[in-house]
Amino acid sequence: MVRLGTGIGWRPEIAEAVEGMPGIDWVEVVAENVCPGHLPESLVRLRERGVTVVPHGVSLGLGGAERPDGGRLAALAERAVALGAPLVTEHIAFVRAGGALTASSPVEAGHLLPVPRTRDALDVLCENVRIAQDALPVPLAVENIAALFSWPGEEMTEGQFLYELADRTGVRLLVDVANLHTNHVNRGEDPAEALAELPLEAIAYVHVAGGFERDGVWHDSHAHPVPRPVLDVLTDLASRVSPPGVLLERDENFPEAEEMERELGAIRQAVAEGARCRDAGAAPVVGVRPEPGRGSLEAARERLALAQTAVLSALVAQAPVPEGFDRVRMGVQARALAAKRADVVAKVAPELPVILGGGYRAAFLAYAQTRPMTAGYRRDALDFAEHVLAGRPQDASARRALREWWLERSGPEPRSHRPAARLARATRRVLLRR
Secondary structure: OOOOEEEEEOOHHHHHHHHHOOOOOEEEEEHHHOOOOOOOHHHHHHHHOOOEEEEEOOOOOOOOOOOOOHHHHHHHHHHHHHHOOOOEEEEOOEEEEEEOOOOEEEEEEEEEEOOOOOHHHHHHHHHHHHHHHHHOOOOEEEEOOOOOOOOOOOOOOHHHHHHHHHHHHOOEEEEEHHHHHHHHHHHOOOHHHHHHHOOHHHEEEEEEOOOEEEOOEEEOOOOOOOOHHHHHHHHHHHHHOOOOEEEEOOOOOOOOHHHHHHHHHHHHHHHHHHHHHHHOOOOOOOOOOOOOOOOOHHHHHHHHHHHHHHHHHHHHOOOOOOOOOOHHHHHHHHHHHHHHHHHHHHHHOOHHHHHHHHHHHHHHHHHHHHOOEOOHHHHHHHHHHHHHHHOOOOOHHHHHHHHHHHHHHHOOOOOOOOHHHHHHHHHHHHHHHO
16 A cells, blocks of 8 residues: 555645645545546645645445445546546445335435444445445545444444455555544444454555534534544554554634644654554554355345435434434434534535525524435525525515525526526516515
8 A cells, every 4th residue: 555644634725724834745635526627726736746635535325225326436536537546535434315225215414424333234335345446446445434323233343344344345444543532432432442453454544633522422523623532542553553644634614724733743743652652562453353244235235225214314304213223312413414514505505694694504404404405415505595485585685685596506507698598587586476
C-alpha cells in the first residue's frame, strides 16, 4: 500500500489555508462534491505540487441490501481517474432502504447508518465490495463508521467483522479512530479490543476527527477539536502498526489555519508516541476469524432489506421502533438525521434560508417529520419549497421569492428568457395562486 503521510480533508472553505499549510503530504476530497471536468483550481494546484488527492465517497451504501448502483460506481471511478488517485474510499454503512426487495417505497437516510454485525450482513457486504472492486480502476478501502445505536442480536464484534471482510475480499481498511471512540461512548465497545482484532496489514490509512458529548451520547460532528481520548486511540493503533497515512477531518465550523496546524502537530505526536511503544517490542494481537456465513445470498439480501427498511422507516418516517432497539437512542438518531438533513439542504439550496429567514429551520424540521427523503438532497429542497408554498406563507414577499425560486429550478431545463416562455411562466404563477 502506498505511503501517504500526514494529510487533511480538503474543503472549499479552507482551500486557501490548506494550500499554505506546511507538511501536508496529501488531501482527501468528498467524491460527490467534485466534478471531474471542472476540478477546483486549488486541487489542481495541489496536484501540480505533487500532493496526492484521494476521493472519499459517501453515497454508495455498500452495507445496504441492494447491489451497488452502477452509475454511482462509474462516477466514483471517473473521479479516481480525474484526480490521479492511488485508491478510493467508501463506508461500511447503509444509506437507503426499501424498494424492490421489500416491495415498498424507497427511502433515504441522508447519512451513514450502521449495518448489523451478522452473517447475513457480512455475506451481502462482501459481495457488494467485490462488485465495487471490479468496477473501480484503483484499490478500494472501506471505513468503519460511528453509530448512535446498536442492532440487537449481533454475532460479531467490530474487529471480527472487519477482519472477516478484509480476509474474504482483500479490501483495504480506512480505520477511523474517532469512530472507535464514538462507539466506545455510545455502545460500550473497547477501542483497544477492536484494534487487537483488526488485520493490521490491511490498513490503508487512518481518520482522526473531533466531536462532542451531550447527555451521555457522543456526536461525531467533524466540527470540534480532536479530543485527547481520540488521540490516545491513535497512539494505540500506531503502537501496533505504522499507519500508511493519517488524515485530519473537519467538515464545518472551521478554525483558523494555525489551530488546524496545531491539531496536525498533535496527530503527528500521537503517531510518534505509538511508534516508540512499537519499537519497544509490544507485539500486536492477531485477530480471530469468525465462522463463514451459510445459506443463500439472495435470501440474506431479502432478510437484510426487511431489517434495514424497518429501522430506517422508524428513523425518518415515524414507523414503530423495531423490537430490541433502544428507543431513546433511536430517537436521538432520528433527531440527528433530521438536523443534518436541514443543514445539507441549506447548503445545497442556500437561497431557502435567506428567503424564509429565521423560520427556515423550524419549517424544515416540521416538513421532515412527515416527508422522508426519497431522491437526494436537491430533490428534497424542491419538495420542501413546494410543501411550504402549498401552505401559503403569510409573508407575501417571501411567498413570491420562494415561488420564483421553485419555478426556476423545478423544470428539466434552465428557464428560457424568450417572450413565449415568460408568458408560460406567468401563467404558471397565476395557477399557483389559486
